[in-house]
Amino acid sequence: MSIRVVVVDDQAVIREGLMTLLDMMPGIDVVAGGANGEEAVAQVAETHPDAVLMDLSMPVMDGVEATRRIVAAHPDVAVVVLTTMADDQLILDALEAGARAYLTKDSGKTEIVRAIEAALARHTTLDPIVQERLLAAALRGADHPTEPRRVEPSQDLLTPRESDVLRLLAQGLSNRAIGRRLLVGEATVKTHVNHLFAKLRTHNRAEAVAWAHAHGFGPGADGVGSGR
Template sequence: MSEPTEKPQRLKVIVADDQAAVREPLAAVLALSEDIEVVAAAADGTEVLAAVAGASVDVVLMDLRMPEMDGIEATRRLSEEHPETAVVVLTTFADDDSILAALSAGARGYLTKNAGRQDIVRAIRAAAAGQSVLDREVQDRLLATVRTRPSSPGQSLPADLTPREREVLTLIGQGLPNRAIAQQLFISEATVKTHINNLFAKADIRDRADAVRRALAAGLA
């Protein structure tokens, strides 16, 4: 990750966007940076893959909405066949699905199209160096989807729950009825109800639905 000098060579970049009105000026403005060399332009995913196969490419600046093969699929194939080539997504769409799909497919950056030239250049350099650059809103969205599952166990629950009560709460969180909980713990249904009543009082849980939410929020899945 840490190279001795910043510019061992000019970074070879491909610009992929189906709209020529976006693609051409973008390529031109990137070429203004002396450490960046736009080696090809592509109008869809298949053209990207073909171009990368021909020459060693450092970074692909990828639009998501493209005909034939979209940016997601192209990114996926690229990260499989050419993991040394980094993908930076540049798109107008910043919805959760697109972000997750693109990053899961292996993208090392995600910018929206209101990013400035310097933002894009910085992302290209970072991606080439193995870092990942996200727009602020993109990171916020990514985090928001994570926060639904805090993964910090037991956080929002009072600490004075007994192990048994915690166990019961976990099973409630999995959607099991009292009878199934009783069978799974080898105790009677009456005992399950007792534990439930106790833990409801302790944790200020109103009913079963509330319990499911709290259990999930506390990471007791």
Template sequence: MSAQDARPLRVVVADDQASVREGLALMLDLLPDIDVVASAANGQEALDRVAEHHPDAILLDLHMPVLDGTETTRRLTADHPGVAVVVLTTYADDTSVLETLRAGARAYLTKDADRLHIARTLHSAAAGLSVLDPKVQATLLAAASRVASAPARPPHPDPADPPHPDPADPPLPDGLTRREAEILTLMARGMTNTEIAAALFLSGNTVKTHISRVFTKTGSRDRVAAVRYAGDHGLG
């Protein structure tokens, strides 16, 4: 058993509503494997409490004063990369989800999650895993469907025309192949390995191999990091 497993997970709770913040802190602190070390009422306080207490994870509301959850997540990821950011919010629209994941959040839950689900997610995030609420997954899949149903790009010009670069096919970053970029794009749209395999007429093992290469080339430790990379490089 590791040192981290032998002690409760140290957590900061950040929410601008006092009743929600205090309720979450009390509810989680009653669990034997969670130790709520501090709470914060806004994004700046969250940064200050993390710098002061060095927790394993922070449970973070998305819409807060001073600094919102997305900007707070971005700064936490930059200044305290070892602290797992778990977003707990009422907002599950695709813009909020993608912006926060790209900022560095490891998990995204909605506020109807029960305390055991929240606790499991905090532990998973602190262990380096990514967790998305089912509603959040549904939101990302819906967004992917809208993108997939968008009109196809215009056909290539006549071969007799003077040659010129195709802006739809820019150079790919970090040595990604076209197939790897295609799979990364589908991952960013929320598709599972099985759905990707079916869409591209590939075997499941082939998709897994490509994803493993994507992780290596992009320096992504997990699927959420790969999705964030895709967004940052225009592949989402």
């Protein structure tokens, strides 16, 4: 079945171009377009899409607030941010609102479709520029531990199993996929993830992933099951 997508952007040329481009991609069915966050919320309620491609800077209601409302009312709808901005706070605001991916408008059509597919599988996709900014913010946090979001918990607090989960989390795997890799149930993985959030003092998966990359748990780190 095709993935049903709503495209939201306040610039008509960009919105209509994206709608046409994505509608030509195999497996994608663009069901509606919106010019602001308020229209996005209404279109999602009316068309029941699988995913929303969301701009952030828009009149009437911005993309962050629209994302928050959509995710609250329709938790199964995957919101993928596509914007020109990669501001640190805006990135965190969008991800905390529930966006499952954050892309810049330099992304190509194939990257956008892959991000939508990954978001539907509950994987987090971040544009390389966005990853760099989150990593830089995490590293700055090590120098300023008293600032909000800038705490530096110890890796020694993590159990070997929590370290395994963090490595897989850093690879973008969903709880279900992590469970399959570790041969445990999804509920068990969720418990480990919640423990990680508490120990790392992070608020969501994106912040935990940023912390993981900044502390050697990303791609290229020791294999799962080795402990630390």
